[in-house]
Amino acid sequence: MKRPERMARLARAQRALAEVAKAESIAANARYEDSARQADEILDALNATNVLHGFAVKAMADTLRRNGRTTERLRRVADERASQYVRQERTAEVLEERATQASSEARRKEERQRIEILVSSPRRR
16 A cells, blocks of 8 residues: 555544544533533522422422533533534544645655656657
């Protein structure tokens, strides 16, 4: 396998890794947003006034506390996945550029060799 082909293959593999990282980032962000929505629902329930409100306040407060910790953990994971995606995407771009350069260099080299053959061969009349 020649260098341009290897570089193109590496670029395709890196692009696939970037797509996986993008999907993971989207999923992590969705989990974070879902957890934040749950916290809003708990707060709305705590602010609501009804007859049984006093019985559930402690349980709801504990649930809100757990949800806060979970939401913060999910936010960190989502941020890490997003930065991982950016790194993978940039690496894919660099590899694609290098594969294009390697392919261009290979074509120029082949063209030079053809020209050298034409120049060095005796003329036919």
